[in-house]
Amino acid sequence: MKSKYTEIFKSIVAVCLVAMLFSCTNNSKKVSDFLAAKNLPIGEVRNINHVYKDSGRITSKLIAPFLKDYSNRTSHPYNEFPEGIKIISFENNGKDSVTIVGEYALTYAKTQISEIRGNVVVTNHTEKSRLETDQLFWDQNTDYFYSEKRFKLTTLTDTINGVGFESKKDLSKHLAKQVTGKFLATDN
Numbered sequence: 001m002k003s004k005y006t007e008i009f010k011s012i013v014a015v016c017l018v019a020m021l022f023s024c025t026n027n028s029k030k031v032s033d034f035l036a037a038k039n040l041p042i043g044e045v046r047n048i049n050h051v052y053k054d055s056g057r058i059t060s061k062l063i064a065p066f067l068k069d070y071s072n073r074t075s076h077p078y079n080e081f082p083e084g085i086k087i088i089s090f091e092n093n094g095k096d097s098v099t100i101v102g103e104y105a106l107t108y109a110k111t112q113i114s115e116i117r118g119n120v121v122v123t124n125h126t127e128k129s130r131l132e133t134d135q136l137f138w139d140q141n142t143d144y145f146y147s148e149k150r151f152k153l154t155t156l157t158d159t160i161n162g163v164g165f166e167s168k169k170d171l172s173k174h175l176a177k178q179v180t181g182k183f184l185a186t187d188n
Contacts, residue, residue: 008013008186011047011182014110015144017084017166017168018158025165030137033144034069036083036114040063041068041069041070041072041080041129042067042069042070042071042072043067043068044066044067044145045066045067045069045070046065046066047065048062048063048064048065048066048067049063049065050062051062058090059089059090060087060088060089060090061087061090061132062085062087062146063085063086063088064081064082064083064084064085064111065084065085066082066083067079067080067081068080068081068082071109076081076108076176077108077109077110078106078107078109079106079107079109080105080108081104081105081107082104083104083106084101084102084103084105084114084118085100085101085102085104085105086099086100086101087100087101089143089169091126091170094116095124097124097168097170097182098114098121098122098123098171099121099122099125100121100122100124100136100138101117101119101120101121102117102118102119102120102121102136103119103120104116104117104118104119105117107140112139112140112141113137113138113139113140114137115135115137116135116136116137116138117134117136117140118134119131119132119134120132120134120135120136121143122136124170124171124172125154126170127170127171127172127188128155128156129153129155129171130153130154130156130157131145131149131151131152131153131154131156131165131167131171132151133147133149133151133152133165134149135147135148135149136149136171143168143169144166144167144168144169145165145166145167145168145169145171146165146166146167147164147165147166148163149163149164150162150163151163151164151165151176153165153174154173154175159174160176160179160180161179161180162176162177162179162180163177163178164176164177164178
């Protein structure tokens with residue numbers, strides 16, 4: 001009698017397991033929508049060391065301890081780097097040309113605009129210039145930086161302090177606003 005109940009119990013368990021397996025679906029759209037509705041990232045990555053190449057040549061490298069991927073957002077997909085970011089651009093025959101470092105970053109996929117915050121330092125190793133600020137926006141389409149925060153720009157000949165800054169990614173052709181400090185002005 002006991003074995004008959006055991007067989008019936010096993011049969012019921014088997015039927016329940018089969019029913020559960022067939023009732024589960026793996027619809028990635030539903031999962032993505034659920035994560036977006038709950039403001040959860042679609043993915044998280046630790047210890048990123050991503051190399052960008054163009055025509056087989058390394059053009060830049062992105063290094064970050066942590067990435068949250070919110071590319072599941074329909075209107076404004078983005079990536080968040082909550083523990084900091086370091087971007088190295090390689091120009092002059094593979095030498096480190098420009099390095100960007102910050103404590104926090106957001107990069108928006110549709111607009112290709114990045115915001116870097118917290119002790120932001122941009123160093124042009126070729127020209128020996130350095131920009132320091134608390135917040136910097138980077139238009140990746142035009143390789144243009146801008147900020148409305150306090151900044152310090154140090155070159156071989158000048159140290160410029162101010163509030164508000166714009167320049168090309170290599171810190172050339174800069175527009176400094178509300179400036180103070182010692183610097184040489186030229187008519188170019």
